[in-house]
Amino acid sequence: MPSLTDISLLEAASALRKGDFSSVELTEACLERIEALEPQIHAFLAQTPDLAISQAKAADQRLQEWRKNTEEPLPLTLGIPVAIKDVLCLEGIPTTCGSLILEDFRPPYSATSVARLIDNGVVILGKTNTDEFAMGSSTENSAYGTTHNPWDLDRVPGGSSGGSAAAVAAHMCFAALGTDTGGSVRQPASFCGITGLKTSYGRVSRYGLIAYGSSLDTVGALTRSAADLLPLFTAMAGHDPLDSTCMPDPVPEINLDDGSLAGIRIGVPKEYFIEGIQDEVETAVRSAVKIFEALGAEIQEVSLPHTDLALPVYYLIAPAEASANLARYDAVRFGPRLKSEKLWDQYLKTRGELFGPEVKRRIMLGTYALSAGYYDAYYGQAQKVRTLIKDDFETVFKDVDLIACPVAPTTAFRIGEHGDDPLAMYLEDIFTLPANLAGVPGMAFPVGFDRNDLPIGMQLNAPHMGEKALFQAVHAYQTQTDWHRRKPDL
């Protein structure tokens, strides 16, 4: 029998129902694995074993009740150990956003996404590492140290949801929540060989997600397959009166039984296969497209002509929104205070010393883009070009149901490889930023390995609120392939 941490989330859910093992046993297996591997990987910023065991006991009790009447509906996530990215509030548990400016902050309430998972019976193992305020592509910007990629400990796990991706890839947990503002779920999923969903903007409530770029931020999840991801999506999605940008649309019923993709049209955008992309990434993505074709999908080349403008648009809009959102860290209501005699000096000192270099860089970039005399030229212009990028997607989605493309130009890079060169790091995001600017959903999933045995990911994008098609297509692919079943040697 395989180790408890090596089965899938759905297998675990089924075994819990049958009583093959308890949620407490499953949780203890995860806690032991975390204890053994955490010194090498550093996926967690806070571990919550006491909370986990108490949630597992409650789940076992609920399962015992349920066995008296198995007609009662029971959530698939009941008793399943998960981890939460440290930008999502969990009441009473330190939530730092990877920043010294939120050291020891204990939120007075939980994020809606987290609360809904708790209502659906999950067991929370801890909070995972992230680039500070989700600003980064490697977790190297965390104030609390870098997470290591389970496939090669000298490499980054991607970011900013790198702790979540590494924890899932290392089988420390069955699923983890992440957030995606410019690729922060999809790129680490790709680097760690797992499946990650960036939801449509407005599909999952942002209440309790500590804000970075409010017009771009989305809550998503990372798991080892699309089938494992579905119960988390279903639990989290849907209207929330506490987030005025959360769409009232009903959550779709998604059935993964019929695996055919007959009649599904998939577009492959030519702008995503550019110079600088690693050969093996292009080859693996093109081979995966052939598998979609064999599954019945119709493949056609499409064009998203403004793709190359997504990078400058994103790196003006996101910092502008960040500069406003991060104004709240004033050492008045929460966070550490570096004392001064005057309030003004206290602001300068606390923020200057406790924000990390990338966060300060983006705050200043955003402040500049919004400042008198530059607003129209930078921020206003970026918002207009954003319209062109959004229109590109709307035009293409008149002809195809899904867009297939790489997640990142390369596989996981080495820790420290980009040094202090912000532009080199920003280039990691060129294939993931457009979906955030357009607000459309995307799912990343593994499609091969390179010569260094590092996972290669690709993504599918769907029209706004079109998650159903993503689940069906990626699940169909995963019934034909076993890339997602590979496990790193640790």
Place this chain on the structure above:
Amino acid sequence: MSLTVDEVRHIANLARLQLTPEEERRYAQQLSSILESAARLLEVDTAQIPPTATVLPLRAPLRPDTPRPCPTREKMLSNAPEAEAGMFRVPPVLE
């Protein structure tokens, strides 16, 4: 497009960030190269293009304004670096 150290100092002050002289020099250089890389954006003809502030079709949905439970004052003050008499305590604002 390049930023001088004086401009960086001005922006940092607007953003309430105290920087060391070394940081001011480094950010002047880094922010300049980021803005230079964005220069091609400024060339795009957008005279007829409306800005996108949100991708959503929603516009300010309304709901009934009814009271609901909320965290207590003690809870909201529990993260404060300094609190007194049920309030956040700060150093003097005025001279």
